[in-house]
Amino acid sequence: MSLLHLFVLSPFLFALLIPFLYRYVRKVHTGWFVLVLPVALFLYFLQFIKLTSNGEEVIRTFEWIPSLDINFTLHVDGLGLLFALLITGIGSLVTLYSIYYLSKDKEALHNFYVYLLLFMGAMLGVVLSDNLIVLYTFWEITSLSSFLLIGYWYKREKSQYGAQKSMLITVFGGLALLGGIILLYMMTGTFSIREMIANLDSIKGDALFLPALILVLLGAFTKSAQFPFHIWLPDAMEAPTPVSAYLHSATMVKAGIYLVARLSPVFSDHAAWFILISTFxxxxxxxxxxxxxxxxxxxxxxxxxxxxxxxxxxxxxxxxxxxxxxxxxxxxxxxxxxxxxxxxxxxxxxxxxxxxxxxxxxxxxxxxxxxxxxxxxxxxxxxxxxxxxxxxxxxxxxxxxxxxxxxxxxxxxxxxxxxxxxxxxxxxxxxxxxxxxxxxxxxxxxxxxxxxxxxxxxxxxxxxxxxxxxxxxxxxxxxxxxxxxxxxxxxxxxxxxxxxxxxxxxxxxxxxxxxxxxxxxxxxxxxxxxxxxxxxxxxxxxxxxxxxSIKKWSRIYTLFPKKLSLNYLYDKSLLGSETGSNQLMKMFMTGYVRDYLLYIFTFFAVLLLSTLFVQNAFSINVDDVAPIGLYEVILSLVAVGGAVITVVTKQRLVAIIAAGVVGYTVSLFFVLFRAPDLALTQLVVETISVALFLLCFFHMPEISKKQKKFRFRLTNFIISALVGLVVTTFGIASHSEKLFNPISEYFVENSYKKAGGENIVNVILVDFRGFDTLFEITVLGIAAFGIFAIIKLRLTKRGEREHEGK
Structure with a gap:
């Protein structure tokens, strides 16, 4: 990582120190410590003026995710340097101003300066990044940090409203920008702005060119408060004045300006670029x-x-x-x-x-x-x-x-x-x-x-x-x-x-x-x-x-009805979306697990089954299928019988035993298919599951007699049948249509050579996907600690109540 990378990332690193400075150095205003950084950055970027004036550029690359063509490449040219000097120069003056504007006794300065440094670093990343994915990452950090800065006085209702409004509009634009970046990559095969400009002839006639152009402009217009997305900026004035002076005059709102300027060489040949930017x-x-x-x-x-x-x-x-x-x-x-x-x-x-x-x-x-x-x-x-x-x-x-x-x-x-x-x-x-x-x-x-x-x-x-x-x-x-x-x-x-x-x-x-x-x-x-x-x-x-004569003609502003204003439209759309989502949630979130399963299984069955047949992907090929013997038929009938009993019985003990029969039958299938390790694992898991079910249901109340009458539900039957049909159909189709060699061949060939193990399943779990297994164990361990803590908490509270009763 180069010195340029360290300077660009220094605001993020310095932000980590602010809470400690604020905590241990209370007698001095935190802003004095923060002021050193933007001044140093400004002086550092000043030295590049001589290079850019001579037509030279500085490019430094740090490989981040090279397999996805995502590298942290910094590009200092005339445009990037201009914005970097504005960001650090105005940032220095704003920090100095904030020292006298914000009281160290009444304000949570550690929060303010952490947010400010996050924003400063993100803006530097935006204007100096050559890789569009890296630029987008910093772009979204500017939205997040500006949200925090606008809502700094979070107890004020107007601050909350302004912060939320700016976040919703600018993040919407950010998502549009991401879509445009992806389309540009699909056309050019690179995320590098310099490489895109160097290969313009290959993308000018592409069908994705205009959609990419529009999505990029949506991102730029929302960030730079262009009509009709400008409505967030006036409400953002609820932020402290240093924030307004920094974000909303010199830096953040200029990010969209920068994006348009930077990508003009890519899009300016298209009439829509001229027409949309100039007219809006x-x-x-x-x-x-x-x-x-x-x-x-x-x-x-x-x-x-x-x-x-x-x-x-x-x-x-x-x-x-x-x-x-x-x-x-x-x-x-x-x-x-x-x-x-x-x-x-x-x-x-x-x-x-x-x-x-x-x-x-x-x-x-x-x-x-x-x-x-x-x-x-x-x-x-x-x-x-x-x-x-x-x-x-x-x-x-x-x-x-x-x-x-x-x-x-x-x-x-x-x-x-x-x-x-x-x-x-x-x-x-x-x-x-x-x-x-x-x-x-x-x-x-x-x-x-x-x-x-x-x-x-x-x-x-x-x-x-x-x-x-x-x-x-x-x-x-x-x-x-x-x-x-x-x-x-x-x-x-x-x-x-x-x-x-x-x-x-x-x-x-x-x-x-x-x-x-x-x-x-x-x-x-x-x-x-x-x-x-x-x-x-x-x-x-x-x-x-x-x-x-303003008093004589200013009445024209009263002629515009509020119901036709963009702010009114925004508020109503937000209220309507909240009301609609609440009604939708009430419709779906009934509190009954069976309803949730009904929705999930219906979506699963309809989507997958329709996709299978629309794409004409269903086929049957039994050439390499082993013959079905008597034992397989008997075990299948036993498993089906156990599953049916589990559904129709109204006695919990019978249902648990029937479910256990299904699991043990599966383990017998593994024995027939000569997989003793899987059979042993299935037996252990099934035994533990049955025991835990019995333990849980032992503490549950008995089933009411009113519920003992079995009722046939046609809807549930249809959905169950569809799910079974989907799973069976996909199993047959995936076996019949092999688009590539199964990965099992790789494990058979390399389990002993590369991992030194003869048990393929164990080698897969421990070596080939060892990190996956490790993370699964970690998650289970964390869950176990959480459950243990909850149990102990309940016991402790119960013990306290008993102690108080005595």
């Missing part, structure tokens, strides 16, 4: 920004704004994927969409992370996040005000902050759609710049609401739970750093061009440079009098007017 993304942008305006909770506004921004990045990736349909000289105008997606990915992490931390500071220092109760905090919290100013105006796309630059590039990418002559965009492509502009207007409006409603106006001290004051220095460090980056990247954006943006673009569009083309990224504020400039002016002017 652009609509998510509009719907998220439109919904954010009506929110009254600071984190609610930020949640829907995150949905909107994710839709923006997703639409850019969709539009940018179309650049592969053009020669390099022509597609130079189209790859700006990919450039904008990567640049905004970085920008969004800076301004949205700082804004989430601002929301946490306001809540922490005033006791509320409700903008109807806030206002006038500018003079009381000047540093927080400044951070909010930078973050809000950057998110709104106002110069000179970094959000303005990536927003301009976004508008350029949408306008360039009109220049594409593929997928009939000449007819419906106008929707992209129009919806992008409308969504950007609402983005400006909610950004102004977030800033001005919180920090300007009149202070409403009587509505606040605490006397407001500026946050402590430690809580301000992280948002100050993020806000500073928003300013620095705004004035000096090209420091990211060759170091992070171009290497990431080469990962997303690896075929662009095949014809000698090179990526040229130069980000600047002034591009002349372009359509994007006039769109930006319109956004600011119309957005300002809408913000000023």
């Amino acid at each position: 993304g652009i609509f998510t942008l509009f719907w998220g920004s439109f919904s954010a305006v009506k929110q009254t909770d600071l984190k609610g506004i930020l949640a829907f704004s995150t949905v909107s921004q994710l839709g923006m990045i997703m639409s850019l990736l969709g539009v940018g994927s179309a650049s592969l349909h053009y020669d390099y000289l022509e597609n130079n105008i189209f790859i700006v969409a990919i450039t904008a997606a990567i640049f905004h990915l970085i920008n969004h992490a800076t301004f949205k992370g700082s804004l989430f931390m601002v929301a946490g500071i306001v809540d922490h220092e005033t006791g509320t996040r409700d903008i109807r109760k806030l206002g006038g905090l500018m003079g009381i919290m000047p540093v927080t005000f400044t951070i909010a100013l930078i973050g809000s105006f950057s998110m709104a796309g106002v110069p000179p902050f970094n959000g303005f630059l990536s927003k301009e590039m976004f508008l350029t990418g949408m306008v360039n759609v009109l220049k594409m002559d593929i997928y009939n965009l000449e007819t419906w492509g106008l929707l992209f710049p129009v919806i992008a502009w409308v969504g950007s207007v609402f983005t400006f409006v909610y950004s102004m609401i977030l800033f001005f409603r919180t920090f300007t106006g009149k202070l409403q001290s009587e509505k606040l739970e605490k006397k407001p004051h500026e946050a402590p220095l430690g809580m301000l460090i992280s948002p100050v750093i993020l806000a500073s980056l928003a300013v620095i990247f705004g004035f000096f954006p090209n420091i990211l061009s060759s170091t992070l943006i171009i290497p990431a673009m080469k990962s997303i569009l690896p075929t662009i440079g095949q014809n000698g083309g090179e990526f040229d990224v130069e980000i600047k504020h002034w591009h002349g009098f372009t359509p994007e400039l006039f769109m930006t002016i319109g956004i600011i002017v119309i957005g300002t007017l809408l913000f000023i």
